[in-house]
Amino acid sequence: MMAPLSPPPAPTLNAIYAAYVVEAGDGFRDHLGASIVGKECRRALWYDFRWVTRARFTGRMLRLFETGKREEERLVRDLRRTGATVLDTDPETGRQWRVSAVGGHFGGSLDAVAIGLLEAPKTWHVVEFKTHGLKSFAALKNDGVERAKPQHAAQMQIYMHLTGITRSLYVAVCKDTDEIHIERLRADPAEGERLITKAKRVINAPRPPVKISDDPAWWQCRLCEHHDQCHGDRVPERNCRTCLHSTPVEGGWICEHWKRPLSSAEQRRGCLLHLFVPDLVPAEPVDAGEDWVAYRFADGRIWIDGAGATAVGTAS
Numbered sequence: 001m002m003a004p005l006s007p008p009p010a011p012t013l014n015a016i017y018a019a020y021v022v023e024a025g026d027g028f029r030d031h032l033g034a035s036i037v038g039k040e041c042r043r044a045l046w047y048d049f050r051w052v053t054r055a056r057f058t059g060r061m062l063r064l065f066e067t068g069k070r071e072e073e074r075l076v077r078d079l080r081r082t083g084a085t086v087l088d089t090d091p092e093t094g095r096q097w098r099v100s101a102v103g104g105h106f107g108g109s110l111d112a113v114a115i116g117l118l119e120a121p122k123t124w125h126v127v128e129f130k131t132h133g134l135k136s137f138a139a140l141k142n143d144g145v146e147r148a149k150p151q152h153a154a155q156m157q158i159y160m161h162l163t164g165i166t167r168s169l170y171v172a173v174c175k176d177t178d179e180i181h182i183e184r185l186r187a188d189p190a191e192g193e194r195l196i197t198k199a200k201r202v203i204n205a206p207r208p209p210v211k212i213s214d215d216p217a218w219w220q221c222r223l224c225e226h227h228d229q230c231h232g233d234r235v236p237e238r239n240c241r242t243c244l245h246s247t248p249v250e251g252g253w254i255c256e257h258w259k260r261p262l263s264s265a266e267q268r269r270g271c272l273l274h275l276f277v278p279d280l281v282p283a284e285p286v287d288a289g290e291d292w293v294a295y296r297f298a299d300g301r302i303w304i305d306g307a308g309a310t311a312v313g314t315a316s
């Protein structure tokens with residue numbers, strides 16, 4: 001009789017998922033993405049842009065995101081079979097279509113642009129592909145993208161606004177049934193402008209904007225990756241974006257302390273003189289020197305941020 005194989009292959013499974021986590025890295029994006037600017041909470045957008053919270057997706061989730069990306073290839077083929085011309089890359093660069101604004105700090109990549117669609121053959125469309133779970137897909141069919149997925153609608157408005165294309169095609173697939181839902185949106189220049197202004201304000205804000213709710217159990221807060229920092233006492237990530245010396249400027253970031261530009265890799269590393277933006281510390285600033293800030297916590301403890309200092313004492 002053949003010997004049974006070892007118990008369920010957890011090490012292999014774990015290694016498969018771990019590879020996705022390693023590949024995904026910290027999840028920090030250099031720019032504020034058009035795909036998220038529709039988020040209702042401006043503080044959440046500021047935390048995203050300021051690299052406050054490291055991405056904590058499991059390998060399984062990251063693999064699922066990849067499945068969504070792989071679906072795009074099929075959808076391009078599906079659209080082409082209707083006779084449409086679909087350009088999923090910019091023929092001039094051979095790369096994805098990109099849009100950018102606010103000194104390069106805001107932008108995103110279009111899935112495709114298309115012309116020759118049966119509904120409006122002579123009009124160029126921005127094309128956005130999305131996959132949905134069963135419940136989300138049902139809501140989309142029922143309410144339309146603007147109501148059911150305002151973040152996706154905002155993303156398309158930005159793409160139309162920044163490319164000058166006046167229509168967009170939203171192509172959604174249900175992951176459970178493979179059913180396809182298609183919608184066209186018309187450019188709304190006022191909405192495009194409003195979203196750019198929103199991005200600009202978030203990018204240029206030296207401090208986090210107000211919370212969408214002070215209630216930690218508010219539904220958007222419960223789903224928010226920044227919850228424990230925003231409503232609790234989780235320590236933010238230590239990098240140049242959370243340091244009070246950093247400032248976004250046209251085309252990049254500068255360190256006001258060292259008086260020089262910061263590359264993306266340098267921003268990730270930070271330096272020993274890092275000082276948290278005070279609003280990120282869940283305590284009251286009570287004193288400060290050239291390269292340190294002292295905070296008093298609610299229980300009276302004093303913590304000194306700066307130059308490697310980690311002293312914690314009791315307020316006198």
Ligand code: SF4
Nearest residue numbers: 041211212221224230
């Ligand atoms: S926890 Fe709530 S208030 Fe805080 S960033 Fe997230 S959504 Fe905004």
Ligand code: SF4
Nearest residue numbers: 240243255270271274
């Ligand atoms: S002081 Fe250091 S951590 Fe702060 S912005 Fe400058 S280089 Fe980055």
